[in-house]
Amino acid sequence: MRELQQQIIAEMGVKPTIDPAAEVDARVQFLCDYLSASHTAGFVLGISGGIDSTLAGRLCQLAVDRLTRQGVEADFVAVRLPHRVQTDEDDAAAAMAFVAAKTDWTFNIAGGVAGVAEEFEKTTGRPISDFNQGNVKARMRMLAQYALAGERNLLVVGTDHGAESVVGFFTKFGDGGADILPLFGLNKRQNRQLLQHLGAEERLWTKVPTADLLDGKPLQTDESELGLSYDQIDDYLEGREVPDDIAGSIEQKYLRTRHKRTTPVTILDTWWRP
Numbered sequence: 001m002r003e004l005q006q007q008i009i010a011e012m013g014v015k016p017t018i019d020p021a022a023e024v025d026a027r028v029q030f031l032c033d034y035l036s037a038s039h040t041a042g043f044v045l046g047i048s049g050g051i052d053s054t055l056a057g058r059l060c061q062l063a064v065d066r067l068t069r070q071g072v073e074a075d076f077v078a079v080r081l082p083h084r085v086q087t088d089e090d091d092a093a094a095a096m097a098f099v100a101a102k103t104d105w106t107f108n109i110a111g112g113v114a115g116v117a118e119e120f121e122k123t124t125g126r127p128i129s130d131f132n133q134g135n136v137k138a139r140m141r142m143l144a145q146y147a148l149a150g151e152r153n154l155l156v157v158g159t160d161h162g163a164e165s166v167v168g169f170f171t172k173f174g175d176g177g178a179d180i181l182p183l184f185g186l187n188k189r190q191n192r193q194l195l196q197h198l199g200a201e202e203r204l205w206t207k208v209p210t211a212d213l214l215d216g217k218p219l220q221t222d223e224s225e226l227g228l229s230y231d232q233i234d235d236y237l238e239g240r241e242v243p244d245d246i247a248g249s250i251e252q253k254y255l256r257t258r259h260k261r262t263t264p265v266t267i268l269d270t271w272w273r274p
C-alpha cells in the first residue's frame, strides 16, 4: 500500500470491514456518553433526505431512547432545513419518518440566504456567484442549527465521515461546523450498510449523494462535482489497490484541504510548512 494511503487511513479511522450491529451499538453509546459528559439536553441535526443525515438522525434517536430507558431525559430535534421548496422533498419526508425523532421542526433557510446575497451585492457591487451562495446555504444551515441548540442547550450533530473528510468535501464552518460527529471512522458504503441494517427502506440507503447547494444545478451529484466515485474513495480508505491516478487525485484533495480538518492556523502550527 502507498505510504500516504496508510497514513490517511489511520487518520480517518476507516476499517476494511465492519460489524454493523457492533458499529451501531458503539456509536449510540458514544452519543449517550458524550451527552452525559457535556451536561447538555439533547441533539439537533438537519435531515436532508440523504444517506448520512438519515443514519446520523436515527442513531441520535436511538441514543435518546437508550437514555430514556436509563431514566435520563434527553431530546432529539430533527430539523428540515429546505432552501425554498426542496427538489427531493419526498426523500426528506421519508427520512424524517424513518428517523422518528422525538421533536421535528422545519426552518426554511431561503430568507437568510437571500438577505446575505442582497447585502453581498450592495457591498461588492456584484451578485454572489451560485457556487459561493452554495457555501452560504451550508453555513446558513449551521447557523440555524446553532440557534436551535442555543435555545434548548443541545449539541449540534455533524454528518462528516471518512469519505467526505478525506477529500475535504464539505463547507468549512458550514456542514463542517458541528459539536459531535457520530459517523466519523466510516466510509460511504459502510453508512449505507448501517442504514440497511437499521431497517431503512431501500430508497433511503440507495439515495444518490448530493450536496444540492447550487440553484443552477439542482441535485448535482457529489460524484460529478468531485470527479471521483465514492466506490473509489471507499476502496482507497479500506486499503484496497486503486489506480494510481485515482489515488493521486484523492491524495491531492486530501493535502489541499488539510486546513478544513484542523483548528484555525496559528503561529504555533507547523503542519502547513513545506
Ligand SMILES: NC(=O)c1ccc[n+]([C@@H]2O[C@H](COP(=O)([O-])OP(=O)(O)OC[C@H]3O[C@@H](n4cnc5c(N)ncnc54)[C@H](O)[C@@H]3O)[C@@H](O)[C@H]2O)c1
Pocket: 134, 135, 138, 164, 168, 169, 170, 171, 172, 174, 175, 210, 211, 213, 222, 225, 259
Ligand atoms: N456533499 C457534501 O458534503 C458537501 C457539502 C457542502 C459543500 N460541498 C462541497 O464542498 C466544497 C466547498 O467549497 P470550498 O472548499 O471552495 O469552500 P470552503 O468555504 O469550504 O473553503 C474555502 C475557504 O477556506 C479558506 N481557505 C482556503 N484555503 C485555505 C488554506 N490553505 N488555509 C486556510 N484557509 C483556507 C478560505 O476562507 C476559503 O474561502 C464545494 O465543492 C461544495 O460543493 C460538499
Ligand SMILES: Nc1ncnc2c1ncn2[C@@H]1O[C@H](COP(=O)(O)O)[C@@H](O)[C@H]1O
Pocket: 045, 046, 047, 048, 049, 050, 052, 053, 079, 080, 081, 082, 083, 086, 141, 159, 175, 210, 211, 212
Ligand atoms: N436540505 C437540507 N435539509 C436539512 N439538512 C441539510 C440539507 N442539506 C444538507 N443538510 C445537512 O448538511 C449535511 C451535509 O450535507 P451534504 O449532502 O453532505 O452536503 C447533511 O447531512 C445535513 O445534516
Ligand SMILES: O=P(O)(O)OP(=O)(O)O
Pocket: 048, 049, 050, 051, 052, 053, 054, 159, 208, 209, 210, 211
Ligand atoms: O449528508 P446527507 O444526509 O445529505 O447525505 P449525502 O451526503 O449522501 O447527500
Ligand SMILES: [Mg+2]
Pocket: 048, 050, 209, 210, 211, 212
Ligand atoms: Mg446531501
